[in-house]
Amino acid sequence: MTQKIFELINDAKKILIITHVNPDGDTLGSACALKSFIGDKADILLQVSRDKNFPNTYLFLPYIKEAKTFDDIEDIYDTVICVDVASADRIVEAARLIFNHAKVTINIDHHKTNKGFAMYNYVQGGLSSTGEVLYKIFEKENKNITLEMANCLYVSILTDTGCFKYETVTGETFEIVSSLLKKGVNSADIAQKCYEQKQKAMVMLQAYCLSNAKFECNDKIAYTTIKLKDMEKFGAKDEHTEGLSEALRSIKPVEIAFVLKETDRGDIKVSMRSKETDITCIVKKFGGGGHSRAAGCTIKKPMDAALESILDEIKKHL
């Protein structure tokens, strides 16, 4: 399968690398590493509009500034590669058309819930990140990992392991990280770029959301809600809510934490984290997916009704 992926890349005329909605460090780092490897015939698609929700934090990655967005995407690709995309419904609108028209579709991922929605699927459920999956693909097929690729893969692994805190981290993860650093990756510089360049809007929005947090079941459940008007009030963008559910989970008795966010389509996006509980079974009830301790879903109900449904479901699993 790994060999086949490189054959397909070779045979392709024009490749679109699709990142998931609300792009994070893993999907972006993976996309940039792949783009760096493939070169000119590959374009990255960020599933955002350029003036809205373009991910500022990761602008330091190569190729992000020239990535395609919904504003300038054309249906000219014969091959599509999805990276870190857990399910087909994380490919939306214009991108879905391109995916459906493509001659070849490839899905490279590490989400256990990934059912293999493409023609060719390479899913290593349980690995720390799609960056780690990609590293192994390159290594297995004896492809040279340049410093540029190494930097991107490092961003993937660093961010998707919560700075090497999650249980998906293995000895092998550190071996990979070690080899990336030996190639010249500057880990301190990347950590600073990923975590210490926060925008004021992000910190202020998160402070507001944390101060409004609610607790249930003897503080085993913590949650907060974000309305569109809150986003407007702070001038915040989608990426500015990143880390909020982790902050709630970090409170001592909290077992499950979640954030409910109103979207401009009028539905509610749920971002959930746990310490021990496998929450994939909770979000699956709402058509969502993810990892056992970090998962999400979208509920097509108003805020109050969505909150009630999700609380009911969580209480069944505590």
Ligand SMILES: [Mn+2]
């Ligand atoms: Mn990931």
